[in-house]
Amino acid sequence: MQFRLQAGRTQNGAMEQVLPGISPPPRSPMHPKTILATLALLTAVLFYLTHNRTGLPRVGGKGPIGFILTALRSIMSYEELLNEGWQKFGGKPFILPTMAGQLIVLGPENLDLVRTSDDSVINQPIVVHKLFQLAHTMNSRQMAFPYHATVVRTDLTRAISSFIPEIVEETQLAMAEAFSPKSGEKSVVVPLFKTVLHFSARIVTRAMISTTLCRNEVYLREIIRFAETVVPYSQILRWFPKAFRPPIYFLLSSLFGGSKAPIKTLLPHLKRLLAEREQHIERNPRTICDFLIDHAPSEEIANPELLAMRVLHLNFGSVHSLSAVGTFAIFHLATLSAFELDDIRRELIDALESEGGFSKSSLSKMCKLDSTLRETARFYRLAFAGLPRFLVKPATLADGTVIPAGYNIAFPLKRIHYDATVYPNPEKFEWFRFSNLREEDGSGAKHQFTTVGKDLLLFGLGRHACPGRFFASMELKILLSHLLLHYDVSLADGAKEVPKPTVFSSNTIPSLSARAVITPRLGQAGQKFRAV
Secondary structure, eight states: OOOOOEEEEOTTSOEEEEOTTSOOOOOOOOOHHHHHHHHHHHHHHHHHHHOOOSOOOBSSSSHHHHHHHHHHHHHHHHHHHHHHHHHHTTTOOEEEEETTEEEEEOOGGGHHHHHHOOTTTEESHHHHHHHTTHHHHSOTHHHHSOHHHHHIIIIIHHTHHHHHHHHHHHHHHHHHHHSOOOTTOSOEEEEHHHHHHHHHHHHHHHHHHTHHHHTOHHHHHHHHHHHHHHHHHHHHHTTSOGGGHHHHHHHHHHHHOOSHHHHHHHHHHHHHHHHHHHTTOOOSSOOHHHHHHHHOOHHHHHOHHHHHHHHHHHHHHHHHHHHHHHHHHHHHHTTSOHHHHHHHHHHHHHHHHHHTSBSHHHHHTOHHHHHHHHHHHHHHOSBSEEEEEEESSOEEOTTSOEEOTTOEEEEEHHHHHTOTTTSSSTTSOOTTHHHHHHHHHTOSSTTSTTOOBTTBOTTOOGGGSOTTHHHHHHHHHHHHHHHHHHEEEEEGGGOOSOOOOEEETTEEEOOSSOEEEEEEOTTTSOSOOOBO
């Protein structure tokens, strides 16, 4: 059968050929009304995202185009914009355009407003859910049923002493493996942040699940990847409308990893724990997973995948903060003189010898190490804007300004942590800033690493202060004290200054490429202190 091509003429006069009996493809020029409707919709969306209902000034360019350009700039210059707004508006509240919408930046005079308010007006769970895009990176149950926070605040904090032997042993083993020089060499050179990430994942997993998975390199890689990706994934997801977020997360997690791989590895171990629970088998020592199972609702016991996600949530929070603070502290340790390092070491040895080894009591006597950790938190901040909250209802600021409901608020951490009236010479990293203050004030608790207050916001403020800070402090002190007593640390290639942090949007982490030289202190550190 032969087909005869017929010629037809297009609207612009050009000839086209079509098969007889088959209609040509429909024309798809957009109708003028369709174009106008699309433009109207885009204009309405842009107006909604940029419309200022507060009366507050806005940093950056004017109009919708200025908003967009400033929001794009915030990806790599977030703190610069915060500083610009602070200077331009004299420390008064202002709006910062971001890729996720408008953020109202408040000054320290409004900290009491956030500290004393409850979630019915100034809400924390909503903003955490949005910041970390939990519906995608984890699941919506994390904030709807936050029983894991109760576990950390009660069971875990009360049981810190019982975890110390586990953490000490795992820290010693992990460092011995990572820092053993090759035959004929005195030192090893390691990518520091990556190495501390591995240590953090390993010791957190030891506390979470015991030895079952903490030395499983496949699982450690999976939970490290999960911890590393939650923050950038959530940042990127917030740049897009809600309808686009599921496919974007699917694409990101398929390419770079997400929760599926670690959950698959974790599930058999959780199922075994649940089976042992059914058989009334007592576990000693108990793990964080045991505590979670004690508090888990029936639907999560029936569906271990939900329980596994709860474990990943706690892993993420612990590994992320532990590795960042620990790495920044070690970078600075590497810049100290031998005299300064020996001063810290003497205090560590005195604390351990006075208590017979690692314990809550000996850790509490490590004042200079504690000061180092608090100064690290002050100096680096880990985020440029802190204490984020969502206004469920209108809120009245300290100057009488009323902010309508529906806005996100936060505080510029550098303006708080670098306040010269509180911290003399704030641009300088001073190791013993807080241990000296403890001696001057005669107050042990006021200047501790775990103490929350309006002058340092690493762990938040008020009723939503981080419940895991006491456990994190224990882990960090064990990790850093063992490192100091048994190893010398210096920066690679003879560097004398701490490498610049890596910045992405509102977050900062230690340099991803910087390396450290680790040399065992053979015969100098004495016995390996045990836990008591």
